[in-house]
Amino acid sequence: MEIICKRCLLSEISDEDTKKTVRELIETMPEDKKADDTTYHQRLDICKSCDELINGMCGKCGCYVELRALQKVRRCAHEDKKW
Numbered sequence: 001m002e003i004i005c006k007r008c009l010l011s012e013i014s015d016e017d018t019k020k021t022v023r024e025l026i027e028t029m030p031e032d033k034k035a036d037d038t039t040y041h042q043r044l045d046i047c048k049s050c051d052e053l054i055n056g057m058c059g060k061c062g063c064y065v066e067l068r069a070l071q072k073v074r075r076c077a078h079e080d081k082k083w
């Protein structure tokens, strides 16, 4: 039975194949496209307190928040623009 975890980032759950794919995308993202480290972690902290986060995925847009938050030009998918 799959465990559904609200409030978890992808890095905190155990789907190894998905985690590996996302980790590779993060590692290969060009530096000039990435948000700085402080911004990235502030964004993830907000996602972790958001009701839309389910198993590392945003319920508003369906993306993995660790990827979305890393991209400098991205914004929160919520209508309230939490970050």
Ligand code: SF4
Pocket (backbone or CB within 6 Å): 046, 047, 048, 050, 051, 052, 053, 057, 058, 059, 060, 061, 065, 068, 075, 076, 077, 078, 082, 083
């Ligand atoms: S709605 Fe915004 S804060 Fe909430 S999980 Fe999605 S991106 Fe993160």
